[in-house]
Structures are given as structure tokens and as C-alpha cells.
Amino acid sequence: MAVIRDVMPAFQLLQPTSIADAQKILDQYGPDAWVLAGGLDSFDWLKDRIKKPNTVVDLSGVEELKGIRETGQGLEIGAMTTLTEIAQHPLIKAKYSLLAQSAELVASPQIRNQGTIGGNVSQDTRCWYYRAGWPCYRAGGNICYADTPVGRNREHAILHAERCVAVNPSDTAPALIALDAKFVIRNRKGERVVNAEDYFVGPEIDITRLTVLQPGDLLTAVRIPATWAGAQFYFEKVRDRNVWDFPLMNVASAMVLSGDTIQQVRVAVNGAAARPLRLKAVENAIRGKQRSIATAEMAGNLAVQGAVPLQFNAYKIPLMRNLVKRSITGVQEATWAS
Amino acid sequence: MSEADKQVSETAAKRVSRRAFIKGVITSGVAVSSTSYLFRASTLAGQRSSAGLGERLITLNVNGQQRRVDVVKQETLAWTLRYKLGLTGTKLGCDRAECGSCTVLIDDVPYYACSVLTHTVRDKKVLTIEGLASPHGKLHPVQQGVVDEQGFQCAYCMPGFVMAAVGFLKTNPNPTRAELAHGISGNLCRCQDYDKILTAFMRGAEYMRRSSRA
Numbered sequence: 001m002a003v004i005r006d007v008m009p010a011f012q013l014l015q016p017t018s019i020a021d022a023q024k025i026l027d028q029y030g031p032d033a034w035v036l037a038g039g040l041d042s043f044d045w046l047k048d049r050i051k052k053p054n055t056v057v058d059l060s061g062v063e064e065l066k067g068i069r070e071t072g073q074g075l076e077i078g079a080m081t082t083l084t085e086i087a088q089h090p091l092i093k094a095k096y097s098l099l100a101q102s103a104e105l106v107a108s109p110q111i112r113n114q115g116t117i118g119g120n121v122s123q124d125t126r127c128w129y130y131r132a133g134w135p136c137y138r139a140g141g142n143i144c145y146a147d148t149p150v151g152r153n154r155e156h157a158i159l160h161a162e163r164c165v166a167v168n169p170s171d172t173a174p175a176l177i178a179l180d181a182k183f184v185i186r187n188r189k190g191e192r193v194v195n196a197e198d199y200f201v202g203p204e205i206d207i208t209r210l211t212v213l214q215p216g217d218l219l220t221a222v223r224i225p226a227t228w229a230g231a232q233f234y235f236e237k238v239r240d241r242n243v244w245d246f247p248l249m250n251v252a253s254a255m256v257l258s259g260d261t262i263q264q265v266r267v268a269v270n271g272a273a274a275r276p277l278r279l280k281a282v283e284n285a286i287r288g289k290q291r292s293i294a295t296a297e298m299a300g301n302l303a304v305q306g307a308v309p310l311q312f313n314a315y316k317i318p319l320m321r322n323l324v325k326r327s328i329t330g331v332q333e334a335t336w337a338s
Numbered sequence: 339m340s341e342a343d344k345q346v347s348e349t350a351a352k353r354v355s356r357r358a359f360i361k362g363v364i365t366s367g368v369a370v371s372s373t374s375y376l377f378r379a380s381t382l383a384g385q386r387s388s389a390g391l392g393e394r395l396i397t398l399n400v401n402g403q404q405r406r407v408d409v410v411k412q413e414t415l416a417w418t419l420r421y422k423l424g425l426t427g428t429k430l431g432c433d434r435a436e437c438g439s440c441t442v443l444i445d446d447v448p449y450y451a452c453s454v455l456t457h458t459v460r461d462k463k464v465l466t467i468e469g470l471a472s473p474h475g476k477l478h479p480v481q482q483g484v485v486d487e488q489g490f491q492c493a494y495c496m497p498g499f500v501m502a503a504v505g506f507l508k509t510n511p512n513p514t515r516a517e518l519a520h521g522i523s524g525n526l527c528r529c530q531d532y533d534k535i536l537t538a539f540m541r542g543a544e545y546m547r548r549s550s551r552a
């Protein structure tokens with residue numbers, strides 16, 4: 001598929017060392033600037049000559065954007081913190097293990113060493129028609145190549161598709177939604193904080209983007225409130241191979257129980273729609289109920305209400321139903337086998 | 339002057355002028371391309387920010403040596419290592435962070451060299467397969483493990499695999515076979531020789547522990 005074609009086309013590489021400098025550059029260049037975090041999503045675009053930015057802004061030298069800090073309200077994770085660091089951080093493993101688990105399941109060890117939390121939540125979709133440079137809706141055209149009778153759409157959306165049927169590929173996104181994380185975005189006008197679930201947008205809002213980030217915006221940090229520290233967590237990712245692959249679907253849940261009763265709960269899935277979905281209807285339906293097989297089954301059935309399969313992805317409906325069910329009752333943890 | 343002489347001198351003059359002309363073309367060609375380069379650079383300089391554009395001629399710390407090398411901005415580390423520094427032990431398999439054969443250590447951490455811009459490792463230490471053995475040629479314990487257990491078939495993936503294993507064993511010196519498999523799961527072997535590779539690296543890990551005790 002991928003073909004080696006010499007080095008990438010030339011671009012201007014700017015390497016700021018502070019957020020303020022990065023901000024200035026993004027302001028100055030606007031839509032011409034390509035923000036480079038770990039680079040693993042970016043280099044595919046650049047190497048394949050599908051996107052040709054004239055200016056690349058490499059954030060790897062901005063130390064302010066790295067690291068995990070404990071604050072009065074919980075944790076603050078710099079956007080340029082690597083997935084390996086998150087997966088291995090003692091405090092995250094102890095109190096917010098949902099995030100550590102999701103980070104550990106991303107791609108491969110080398111990619112986790114390089115890939116960042118900011119990049120993981122901001123990466124573009126993997127729909128291959130789009131990534132191969134076909135002039136689809138998402139690329140500014142007026143057709144979807146995946147949603148045709150012969151389109152290859154095994155990995156595509158079953159919910160909330162609107163012209164475009166691509167899905168968000170992030171593993172950490174549903175975990176952050178379940179943990180009620182806040183995303184800190186800076187631009188020339190100042191700083192704004194958005195809820196994790198509002199950071200992502202579907203095609204009904206903007207068909208060319210997966211997040212609210214506009215040119216000039218910089219995601220600087222992810223804040224995790226202490227609200228869900230030490231709750232009962234469940235994360236599961238389903239993919240074709242145990243390494244590298246993006247999720248066919250994943251699920252994340254955080255739950256606070258009192259005895260057997262579900263007091264508080266948040267559930268999110270990704271790989272089902274163009275944005276990671278927080279399942280509010282499911283949460284409302286099971287709050288205050290017994291944590292039982294019956295409740296879990298009801299949750300699973302409710303989660304897939306309104307799902308519309310494409311030609312090759314009908315399997316995603318029972319998959320989502322079962323993942324949501326498991327996220328309520330849990331299953332014996334599958335062990336990693338080589 | 340006779341007619342013949344005149345002809346000879348005319349031909350000579352033509353010859354000279356042709357040579358001069360060709361020389362001229364070469365010189366002006368260089369001039370044109372360099373001016374366009376300078377012009378381009380100055381256009382960019384006009385818009386440049388405080389962060390600056392930086393130098394193309396940089397110093398890299400590779401295998402313990404300071405290497406001066408001319409690197410374009412969009413160049414990947416794998417490209418620089420192989421085609422500028424002649425370190426062809428680092429292999430390019432997919433060039434898309436999907437196979438692991440270009441794995442090198444940057445400050446002791448395994449990275450895919452095909453997906454790292456050389457300009458981002460200016461202040462870091464790069465270690466490739468060529469820098470693993472000691473200067474006198476004594477193999478690294480992991481390399482010795484590979485030799486003793488005959489760990490690979492075609493071995494195209496070996497340099498990347500060995501670097502991934504060395505990086506993993508630095509932080510996990512005493513792994514189980516399953517932990518090691520997970521640690522080097524970012525590398526593919528087209529010969530499907532994983533079992534022997536794991537055996538070789540388990541042996542290498544044992545040698546490493548032994549040599550660190552000694």
C-alpha cells in the first residue's frame with residue numbers, strides 16, 4: 001500500500017521552545033501551519049503527498065507541554081506527554097487506570113514512546129478513501145466512496161453518519177470521556193476549556209474535522225478531575241491484530257457502586273461514529289439500578305438503538321452491544337498472549 | 339592569410355567559443371539554481387518568526403561520535419543514517435512506522451527512525467545497530483544471544499529487532515517470555531521466526547544480567 005518515494009516534499013520546519021512562541025507561529029501562519037506532535041499521523045499524510053503544508057510546527061521542543069502534574073482538582077497532563085509515560089505513570093495507574101489501560105493498547109511500543117496524548121485525541125480518521133486522497137466529503141468534495149454498494153466499509157460508522165461514514169480512531173478518547181476530562185485549548189484570544197466529549201465533532205457540525213480545533217488553536221493540556229479517581233473501570237479494545245491496529249471498536253466505563261447499586265456511571269465507545277460517543281441514554285437508564293446481567297443487557301440493547309449498518313460492518317452492532325454489556329458487568333480480564 | 343588558414347582559425351575560434359559557451363551555461367546554471375535557493379530562503383526569512391529556521395548543517399551524536407551532516411528539514415532519521423552517514427544497518431522496511439525494521443535508540447528509548455525528523459534529535463544520543471558492539475568488536479550480549487541461538491532466518495528485520503530488545507531490556511532486565519514478546523511487539527518478522535527470536539533474546543537478556551553482575 002504505502003510506497004517509499006524519496007524524502008517528503010520540502011517544508012519549512014519551525015521548532016518553537018515555548019507555548020508563547022508556538023502560539024505566535026500558529027497565529028502568523030494560520031491554516032498554512034501544520035502542527036506536529038509525535039508525528040505518526042502527520043508523516044503518513046506528508047509522505048503520501050496527500051497534504052502538503054508549507055510550514056510544519058514541531059512541538060517536541062516545548063517542555064511546558066510535557067509532563068504529568070498533580071493539581072488540587074486532580075491531574076494535569078501536558079498535551080505532548082507520551083503514551084508510554086501515561087501508561088507507566090504510578091499515579092495514573094493507581095487512580096485513573098482506565099487511561100493507563102487505553103494508552104497501553106495504542107499501536108506498538110515504539111509508537112507509544114513517540115505518540116502523545118494530544119496527538120492521539122487529535123489524529124485524523126483512518127478511512128482509506130480519505131487518506132488515499134480521494135476527493136470525498138471530508139476532503140471537501142461531494143461524495144462518500146465508502147458508503148456505496150461496493151465501498152470497503154468494514155471499519156466504518158454505524159451511528160450518526162451524515163454523508164461521511166468515517167470513524168474516530170482514538171483509544172484514549174473514550175477513556176478520557178469516561179473520566180470526565182477537560183481539554184485546555186489556547187489561541188490568540190486566550191485559553192478555553194472544553195469537556196472531553198465536546199472536543200470531538202461529527203460531520204453534522206464540521207465534515208472536514210474530527211475536533212473543535214481551528215487554525216491557530218493549540219491543545220495544551222488534558223485535565224482529569226479527581227471525581228472518578230479510584231472508581232471501577234472497564235476498558236476493552238477490539239482490533240484485528242494485537243499490535244498496531246486501530247480499534248474496530250473500543251469501550252470505556254467508569255462506575256461508582258454502593259453495594260450492588262450503580263450510583264454514578266459514565267460510558268463511552270469509539271469506532272462507532274465520527275466522534276467518540278458518550279452513551280448518556282445508557283448512563284441514565286442504569287443509574288440507580290443493580291449491577292446485574294439484566295441491567296448490562298438492557299444497556300447493550302439501548303446503546304445500539306438507531307444503529308444503521310453499511311454493507312460490510314453489520315458485525316459492529318452485536319460487537320457494540322456486547323462491549324457495552326461487558327463494560328457494565330466486566331469479564332475476566334483477557335491475558336496478553338504472544 | 340590563405341583561405342585554408344582562415345578556415346582553421348575560424349574553427350578554432352568556434353571551438354573556443356563553444357567551450358566557453360558550455361562553461362558559461364554550467365556557471366550560470368549554478369548561479370540560477372543558487373540564486374533561486376537564496377531567493378527562496380530570503381522569502382522565508384521575511385516571514386520568519388522568533389523561533390527561526392535553524393541550520394541545515396547540524397551535528398548529530400550517533401553511536402558516541404559527533405557527526406557533522408547536511409540535513410534537509412523534511413528528512414527522516416532513517417534517511418540520514420543510511421544515505422548521509424552510511425549506517426545501512428538500520429533498514430527501511432515500510433517507511434510508515436508499521437514494521438519496526440528501522441528501530442534505533444534515541445536517548446536509550448526505541449523509536450522508528452523512519453518516522454522521526456532528523457532535526458528533532460539534534461541534542462540527543464542516537465544508537466544504531468553499528469554502535470552496539472564494543473569498539474574492539476566484542477558483541478553486545480543480545481547480539482551474542484542471537485548468534486548462539488541462531489535467532490533469525492533472513493535477518494532483514496534483525497537490526498530493528500535487536501535495537502527494540504536492547505531498549506526494552508534496559509528498563510526491564512529480567513522479563514518473562516511473554517513480557518519480552520510484548521516489549522518487542524512493535525517489530526515484524528516476515529519469516530515468522532518469532533519463537534527463535536524470543537529464545538535468542540531471552541538468552542541475550544540472561545547474558546546481559548550476567549555481564550552487569552560481573
